[in-house]
Amino acid sequence: xxxxxxxxxxxxxxxxxxxxxxxxxWRPMVIYWLMDGPLRFNALQRRLGGVTHRTLxxxxxxxxxxxxxxxxxxxxxxxxxxxxLTEKGRSLRPVLEAMAAWAEAGR
Amino acid sequence: xxxxxxxxxxxxxxxxxxxxxxxxxWRPMVIYWLMDGPLRFNALQRRLGGVTHRTLxxxxxxxxxxxxxxxxxxxxxxxxxxxxLTEKGRSLRPVLEAMAAWAEAGR
DNA sequence: CAGCATCCGCGAGGATACTG
DNA sequence: CAGTATCCTCGCGGATGCTG
Numbered sequence: 001x002x003x004x005x006x007x008x009x010x011x012x013x014x015x016x017x018x019x020x021x022x023x024x025x026w027r028p029m030v031i032y033w034l035m036d037g038p039l040r041f042n043a044l045q046r047r048l049g050g051v052t053h054r055t056l057x058x059x060x061x062x063x064x065x066x067x068x069x070x071x072x073x074x075x076x077x078x079x080x081x082x083x084x085l086t087e088k089g090r091s092l093r094p095v096l097e098a099m100a101a102w103a104e105a106g107r
Numbered sequence: 108x109x110x111x112x113x114x115x116x117x118x119x120x121x122x123x124x125x126x127x128x129x130x131x132x133w134r135p136m137v138i139y140w141l142m143d144g145p146l147r148f149n150a151l152q153r154r155l156g157g158v159t160h161r162t163l164x165x166x167x168x169x170x171x172x173x174x175x176x177x178x179x180x181x182x183x184x185x186x187x188x189x190x191x192l193t194e195k196g197r198s199l200r201p202v203l204e205a206m207a208a209w210a211e212a213g214r
Numbered sequence: 215c216a217g218c219a220t221c222c223g224c225g226a227g228g229a230t231a232c233t234g
Numbered sequence: 235c236a237g238t239a240t241c242c243t244c245g246c247g248g249a250t251g252c253t254g
Contacts, residue, residue, distance in 0.1 A: 012136060012156075013135055013136050013139040013203070013207065014206070014207040014210040014211060015135050015139070015203045015204075015206035015207045015210065016135050016136065016210075017210040017213075018206035018207070018209045018210045019129060019130065019135060019206065022126060023126065023130050024246085024247095025246080025247070026247095028120055028122050028123050028126060029119060029120050029123070032120040032122070040215085040216090041215070041216055041217090042215065042216080049119075051247095051248095052247075052248055052249070052250095053216085053217080054217085054218080054219095054247085054248075054249085054250090055246085055247055055248065057216080057217060057218080058246090058247085059247095061217095073216095076215095077215090077254085078215045078216080078254095079215045079216045079217085079254085080215075080216085081215085081216060081217095088213070091209065091212065091213075092209060094205055094208075094209070095202075095205045095206055095209050096120070096122045097122075097205075098201055098202045098204075098205035098206075099121070099122035099125035099126065099202055099205075100120070100121040100122045100125070101201075102125045102198065102199060102201070102202050103121040103122065103123075103124040103125045104121060105198070106124075106125075106195070106198075131226085131227095132226080132227070133227095147235085147236090148235070148236055148237090149235065149236080158227095158228095159227075159228055159229075159230095160236085160237080161227085161228075161229085161230090161237085161238080161239090162226090162227055162228065164236080164237060164238080165226090165227080166227095180236095183235095184234085184235090185234095185235045185236080186234080186235045186236045186237080187235070187236085188235085188236060188237095
Protein backbone atom coordinates (compact mmCIF):
# COMPACT_ATOMS: atom_id res chain seq x y z
CA UNK A 1 0.00 0.00 0.00
CA UNK A 2 2.43 2.68 -1.10
CA UNK A 3 1.43 5.84 -2.87
CA UNK A 4 2.89 9.17 -3.86
CA UNK A 5 1.87 12.70 -3.02
CA UNK A 6 0.71 14.18 -6.29
CA UNK A 7 -2.90 15.06 -7.02
CA UNK A 8 -5.09 12.19 -8.15
CA UNK A 9 -8.28 12.40 -10.08
CA UNK A 10 -9.74 9.07 -11.03
CA UNK A 11 -7.97 6.92 -8.54
CA UNK A 12 -9.83 4.75 -6.12
CA UNK A 13 -8.84 2.10 -3.65
CA UNK A 14 -9.54 -1.49 -4.69
CA UNK A 15 -11.60 -2.10 -1.58
CA UNK A 16 -14.24 0.17 -3.03
CA UNK A 17 -15.11 -2.25 -5.74
CA UNK A 18 -15.77 -4.95 -3.18
CA UNK A 19 -17.94 -2.57 -1.26
CA UNK A 20 -20.18 -2.14 -4.26
CA UNK A 21 -21.07 -5.79 -4.06
CA UNK A 22 -21.72 -5.69 -0.35
CA UNK A 23 -23.59 -2.47 0.08
CA UNK A 24 -27.27 -2.63 0.08
CA UNK A 25 -29.28 -3.02 3.19
CA TRP A 26 -29.82 -6.76 2.78
CA ARG A 27 -26.96 -8.05 0.72
CA PRO A 28 -24.66 -9.16 3.53
CA MET A 29 -27.45 -11.04 5.22
CA VAL A 30 -28.54 -12.70 2.03
CA ILE A 31 -25.04 -13.96 1.52
CA TYR A 32 -24.84 -15.06 5.09
CA TRP A 33 -28.00 -17.12 4.94
CA LEU A 34 -27.08 -18.69 1.64
CA MET A 35 -23.66 -19.78 2.89
CA ASP A 36 -25.08 -23.08 4.05
CA GLY A 37 -26.92 -23.85 0.87
CA PRO A 38 -29.84 -22.86 -1.39
CA LEU A 39 -32.98 -21.33 -0.02
CA ARG A 40 -36.36 -20.62 -1.54
CA PHE A 41 -37.62 -17.09 -1.79
CA ASN A 42 -39.98 -17.18 1.16
CA ALA A 43 -37.55 -19.12 3.30
CA LEU A 44 -35.01 -16.40 2.72
CA GLN A 45 -37.55 -13.71 3.44
CA ARG A 46 -38.44 -15.30 6.77
CA ARG A 47 -34.81 -15.34 7.81
CA LEU A 48 -34.25 -11.70 7.04
CA GLY A 49 -36.30 -9.84 9.57
CA GLY A 50 -38.70 -7.50 7.86
CA VAL A 51 -37.67 -7.32 4.24
CA THR A 52 -40.37 -6.37 1.87
CA HIS A 53 -41.21 -8.83 -0.82
CA ARG A 54 -40.48 -6.27 -3.47
CA THR A 55 -37.22 -5.19 -1.95
CA LEU A 56 -35.92 -8.70 -1.54
CA UNK A 57 -36.96 -9.47 -5.07
CA UNK A 58 -35.01 -6.50 -6.38
CA UNK A 59 -32.01 -7.27 -4.23
CA UNK A 60 -31.85 -10.85 -5.45
CA UNK A 61 -32.12 -9.84 -9.05
CA UNK A 62 -29.31 -7.34 -8.68
CA UNK A 63 -27.10 -9.81 -6.90
CA UNK A 64 -27.81 -12.33 -9.58
CA UNK A 65 -26.73 -9.97 -12.31
CA UNK A 66 -23.68 -9.16 -10.23
CA UNK A 67 -22.82 -12.82 -10.45
CA UNK A 68 -23.01 -13.36 -6.72
CA UNK A 69 -25.85 -15.82 -6.76
CA UNK A 70 -27.81 -17.96 -9.13
CA UNK A 71 -31.50 -18.38 -9.40
CA UNK A 72 -33.04 -21.72 -10.12
CA UNK A 73 -36.58 -21.94 -11.36
CA UNK A 74 -38.13 -25.39 -11.14
CA UNK A 75 -40.92 -24.43 -13.52
CA UNK A 76 -43.53 -25.87 -11.24
CA UNK A 77 -46.99 -24.80 -10.24
CA UNK A 78 -47.14 -23.47 -7.62
CA UNK A 79 -43.92 -21.65 -8.40
CA UNK A 80 -40.76 -22.93 -6.90
CA UNK A 81 -37.52 -21.06 -7.12
CA UNK A 82 -34.40 -21.18 -5.09
CA UNK A 83 -31.30 -19.13 -4.78
CA UNK A 84 -27.76 -20.21 -4.11
CA LEU A 85 -24.37 -18.58 -3.99
CA THR A 86 -22.13 -18.81 -6.98
CA GLU A 87 -18.44 -19.46 -6.57
CA LYS A 88 -17.93 -15.74 -6.70
CA GLY A 89 -20.48 -15.26 -3.95
CA ARG A 90 -18.90 -17.89 -1.75
CA SER A 91 -15.51 -16.30 -2.27
CA LEU A 92 -16.70 -13.32 -0.27
CA ARG A 93 -16.61 -15.41 2.87
CA PRO A 94 -13.17 -14.24 4.04
CA VAL A 95 -14.25 -10.66 3.56
CA LEU A 96 -17.37 -11.14 5.63
CA GLU A 97 -15.35 -12.93 8.25
CA ALA A 98 -12.86 -10.07 8.44
CA MET A 99 -15.76 -7.68 8.90
CA ALA A 100 -17.36 -9.90 11.50
CA ALA A 101 -14.10 -10.15 13.38
CA TRP A 102 -13.69 -6.40 13.42
CA ALA A 103 -17.23 -5.90 14.67
CA GLU A 104 -16.57 -8.49 17.33
CA ALA A 105 -13.36 -6.84 18.47
CA GLY A 106 -15.00 -3.43 18.56
CA ARG A 107 -16.43 -3.71 22.03
CA UNK B 108 -21.44 -19.92 11.41
CA UNK B 109 -24.20 -22.30 12.34
CA UNK B 110 -27.85 -21.33 12.45
CA UNK B 111 -31.26 -22.92 12.71
CA UNK B 112 -34.28 -22.77 10.46
CA UNK B 113 -36.85 -20.89 12.48
CA UNK B 114 -38.09 -17.42 11.57
CA UNK B 115 -35.88 -14.57 12.70
CA UNK B 116 -36.89 -11.01 13.26
CA UNK B 117 -34.21 -8.83 14.71
CA UNK B 118 -31.20 -10.87 13.78
CA UNK B 119 -28.41 -9.47 11.71
CA UNK B 120 -24.99 -10.66 10.74
CA UNK B 121 -22.06 -9.05 12.55
CA UNK B 122 -20.47 -7.94 9.30
CA UNK B 123 -23.24 -5.43 8.91
CA UNK B 124 -22.01 -3.33 11.76
CA UNK B 125 -18.61 -3.03 10.13
CA UNK B 126 -20.26 -2.04 6.91
CA UNK B 127 -21.83 0.92 8.61
CA UNK B 128 -18.39 2.34 9.25
CA UNK B 129 -17.22 1.74 5.72
CA UNK B 130 -20.19 2.75 3.69
CA UNK B 131 -20.25 6.19 2.41
CA UNK B 132 -18.90 7.12 -0.94
CA TRP B 133 -15.59 8.44 0.38
CA ARG B 134 -14.94 6.68 3.63
CA PRO B 135 -12.77 3.83 2.36
CA MET B 136 -10.57 6.20 0.42
CA VAL B 137 -10.21 8.57 3.33
CA ILE B 138 -9.02 5.70 5.47
CA TYR B 139 -6.72 4.53 2.75
CA TRP B 140 -5.02 7.89 2.34
CA LEU B 141 -4.66 8.40 6.05
CA MET B 142 -3.03 5.01 6.56
CA ASP B 143 0.39 6.53 6.02
CA GLY B 144 -0.11 9.44 8.37
CA PRO B 145 -2.00 12.69 8.95
CA LEU B 146 -3.14 14.89 6.10
CA ARG B 147 -4.51 18.39 5.97
CA PHE B 148 -7.97 19.02 4.63
CA ASN B 149 -6.98 20.24 1.21
CA ALA B 150 -4.28 17.62 0.81
CA LEU B 151 -6.90 14.98 1.44
CA GLN B 152 -9.30 16.61 -0.94
CA ARG B 153 -6.71 16.63 -3.70
CA ARG B 154 -6.10 12.93 -3.28
CA LEU B 155 -9.75 12.03 -3.48
CA GLY B 156 -10.72 12.76 -7.03
CA GLY B 157 -13.64 15.12 -7.15
CA VAL B 158 -15.02 15.29 -3.65
CA THR B 159 -16.90 18.42 -2.86
CA HIS B 160 -15.56 20.55 -0.07
CA ARG B 161 -18.85 20.29 1.73
CA THR B 162 -19.14 16.55 1.30
CA LEU B 163 -15.65 15.84 2.51
CA UNK B 164 -16.23 18.11 5.45
CA UNK B 165 -19.36 16.21 6.40
CA UNK B 166 -17.70 12.86 5.87
CA UNK B 167 -14.77 13.74 8.08
CA UNK B 168 -16.99 15.01 10.85
CA UNK B 169 -19.03 11.82 10.79
CA UNK B 170 -15.98 9.62 10.79
CA UNK B 171 -14.59 11.59 13.67
CA UNK B 172 -17.70 11.07 15.73
CA UNK B 173 -17.57 7.41 14.77
CA UNK B 174 -14.17 7.33 16.40
CA UNK B 175 -12.36 6.38 13.22
CA UNK B 176 -10.24 9.48 12.98
CA UNK B 177 -9.19 12.46 14.98
CA UNK B 178 -9.09 16.06 13.98
CA UNK B 179 -6.31 18.34 15.07
CA UNK B 180 -6.73 22.09 14.90
CA UNK B 181 -3.50 24.05 15.19
CA UNK B 182 -5.38 27.25 15.92
CA UNK B 183 -3.38 29.19 13.39
CA UNK B 184 -4.21 31.85 10.90
CA UNK B 185 -4.55 30.91 8.14
CA UNK B 186 -6.37 27.86 9.49
CA UNK B 187 -4.47 24.65 9.74
CA UNK B 188 -6.13 21.38 10.56
CA UNK B 189 -5.13 17.85 9.97
CA UNK B 190 -6.76 14.48 10.23
CA UNK B 191 -5.32 11.18 11.29
CA LEU B 192 -6.61 7.70 11.93
CA THR B 193 -7.33 6.62 15.47
CA GLU B 194 -6.37 3.18 16.66
CA LYS B 195 -9.88 2.09 15.79
CA GLY B 196 -9.49 3.47 12.31
CA ARG B 197 -6.19 1.75 11.77
CA SER B 198 -7.66 -1.51 12.98
CA LEU B 199 -9.81 -1.59 9.87
CA ARG B 200 -6.75 -2.32 7.80
CA PRO B 201 -7.23 -6.11 7.67
CA VAL B 202 -10.79 -5.59 6.55
CA LEU B 203 -9.76 -3.25 3.76
CA GLU B 204 -7.06 -5.67 2.77
CA ALA B 205 -9.52 -8.54 2.60
CA MET B 206 -11.73 -6.41 0.39
CA ALA B 207 -8.83 -5.34 -1.78
CA ALA B 208 -7.73 -8.95 -2.16
CA TRP B 209 -11.19 -9.98 -3.25
CA ALA B 210 -11.41 -7.18 -5.77
CA GLU B 211 -8.00 -8.17 -7.04
CA ALA B 212 -8.95 -11.81 -7.43
CA GLY B 213 -12.18 -10.91 -9.18
CA ARG B 214 -10.75 -10.65 -12.65
C1' DC C 215 -45.48 -19.16 -4.04
C1' DA C 216 -42.93 -15.97 -6.65
C1' DG C 217 -42.86 -11.66 -9.11
C1' DC C 218 -44.12 -7.20 -11.12
C1' DA C 219 -46.25 -2.36 -11.29
C1' DT C 220 -47.07 1.96 -9.04
C1' DC C 221 -46.42 5.39 -5.78
C1' DC C 222 -43.69 7.67 -2.26
C1' DG C 223 -40.61 9.31 1.69
C1' DC C 224 -36.19 10.10 2.92
C1' DG C 225 -31.35 10.84 3.16
C1' DA C 226 -26.76 10.88 0.80
C1' DG C 227 -24.18 13.57 -1.72
C1' DG C 228 -23.37 17.44 -5.08
C1' DA C 229 -23.42 22.81 -6.62
C1' DT C 230 -22.77 27.16 -5.15
C1' DA C 231 -21.83 30.96 -2.33
C1' DC C 232 -20.38 33.13 1.92
C1' DT C 233 -17.35 33.60 6.44
C1' DG C 234 -13.28 33.94 9.63
C1' DC D 235 -7.19 27.35 4.32
C1' DA D 236 -11.00 25.32 6.57
C1' DG D 237 -15.79 25.44 7.49
C1' DT D 238 -20.88 26.49 7.17
C1' DA D 239 -25.48 27.46 4.96
C1' DT D 240 -28.91 26.73 1.26
C1' DC D 241 -30.81 24.46 -2.26
C1' DC D 242 -31.42 20.52 -5.23
C1' DT D 243 -31.21 15.82 -7.45
C1' DC D 244 -31.36 11.12 -7.49
C1' DG D 245 -31.96 6.50 -6.17
C1' DC D 246 -32.66 3.12 -2.27
C1' DG D 247 -35.89 0.88 0.04
C1' DG D 248 -40.65 0.57 1.80
C1' DA D 249 -46.11 0.12 1.18
C1' DT D 250 -49.63 -1.74 -1.32
C1' DG D 251 -52.00 -4.24 -4.70
C1' DC D 252 -52.40 -7.35 -8.86
C1' DT D 253 -51.02 -11.67 -11.70
C1' DG D 254 -50.03 -16.53 -13.07
